[in-house]
Amino acid sequence: MLIDRNLSNIKIARRAASLVITRASLGRLPLYHHYLASSADKGIHQMSSSAIGRGLNCVPVQVRKDLQYTGVIGKPGLGYSVDELLRAIESFLGWNNVNEAFLAGAGNLGTALLGHEGFSKFGLHIVGAFDTDPDKIGRSVHGREVMPLHKMGDLAWRMSIHLGIVTTPAEVAQVVADEMVKGGIEAIWNFADVQLVLPKHIVVHNEDLYSSLAPLFRKLSR
Amino acid sequence: MLIDRNLSNIKIARRAASLVITRASLGRLPLYHHYLASSADKGIHQMSSSAIGRGLNCVPVQVRKDLQYTGVIGKPGLGYSVDELLRAIESFLGWNNVNEAFLAGAGNLGTALLGHEGFSKFGLHIVGAFDTDPDKIGRSVHGREVMPLHKMGDLAWRMSIHLGIVTTPAEVAQVVADEMVKGGIEAIWNFADVQLVLPKHIVVHNEDLYSSLAPLFRKLSR
DNA sequence: TAGATTGTTAATCGATTAACAATC
DNA sequence: TAGATTGTTAATCGATTAACAATC
Helix, strand or coil: CHHHHHHHHHHHHHHHHHCCCCHHHHHHHHHHHHHHHHHHHCCCCEECHHHHHHHHCCCHHHHHHHHHCCCCCCECCCEEEHHHHHHHHHHHCCCCCCEEEEEECCCHHHHHHHHCHHHHHHCEEEEEEEECCCCCCCCEECCEEEEEHHHHHHHHHHHCCCEEEECCCHHHHHHHHHHHHHCCCCEEEECCCCCCCCCCCCEEEECCHHHHHHHHHHHHCC | CHHHHHHHHHHHHHHHHHCCCCHHHHHHHHHHHHHHHHHHHCCCCEECHHHHHHHHCCCHHHHHHHHHCCCCCCECCCEEEHHHHHHHHHHHCCCCCCEEEEEECCCHHHHHHHHCHHHHHHCEEEEEEEECCCCCCCCEECCEEEEEHHHHHHHHHHHCCCEEEECCCHHHHHHHHHHHHHCCCCEEEECCCCCCCCCCCCEEEECCHHHHHHHHHHHHCC
């Protein structure tokens, strides 16, 4: 029995160490969390991969493969512990850490993100907003004062901010992102309609709204 | 010469007919358009696939493959006509059509999308906004009056609206989407944090912000 | 024990990239 | 013509899915 335990621990350790999560699986983990959380609210504490797959429109084997990355072990014949999965996903995605971010561009979209209260549940705190528009600077947007853009880099450095959100017009997004990188920012969430070109070690997610719209538009024009 | 022309026309026709664009390529076409448009602004009228690839951080062969779907033929040794590509991408993506949409959920994000003027350049016109909050109903948001949600389905039907945008809280998103489908809507752009389950013939794009954030957060927690 | 469901290997599918003849 | 770049086939890579022994 003791030997069994040890063997199975080694197995877990080896697996967790050797497997690197794919981009695709990583993006699905939040979806599992959404669905599992709403199931937990309904008092469901145990779920099989096929039950989860039904809720998310995907096949059980994909659910099992994705969930393996979290390190949670399911029980054959029974399924997974919903609460264990929720905690594991949260910790895997770093939702328990406090992730402080700066946002550049306090326009419509920037304002909306500043006002999105849901983020704080996942550890995302937008602690500074920046713009170049004199009419906006000094104003408070959803409780945060808009500061002049040229102060962003320095301040990011001094406050050890590592996440930047770009909601500026496309024309200035690259310059703003470069400024963020100079300020020590390591990950950028970009809503401007440009592909940012940045050093390899910076992680960028380009949130191109028109890429998302493309399949929808194509459907409509037929 | 005449024979050559005919042969090459047949080739084009066959190619356009047989190839169905992949989801991945479709999503990249808007990125090409962004970059080509900004190049055209700088007076550049001819570009090679490697020049385009440099601007978008991708390899020339991918550019060539993606651009083939638009039907544009490049000139060996020279490259592509920027203006021809721009027009071809616009027509391929249906950006020349008027695409009218209804939006449900006039919160922060909904308001931002209603105020996003850029959309109209691509044929997207959000012509109606809906909410259940009595404080919001009747108010004007970026020039459009917010209407009660229960009127959405009927109105979509009568106005032949085929595109729906969901910016409601996650809890009601599924119900709202079902209502859209009843109203004849065929494509749904969903910003709520749920995977909508809808009939096969409805095209849905789930714009899950937390999926986008996942790789960024992961980078930060290391 | 029997039924259900897991974890994992191997097969398939789709998307990216390398290689190169065709051609401006 | 020579150099550059195209369009396309074949090879590779990555992600999804089928199959099944292990096990609760």
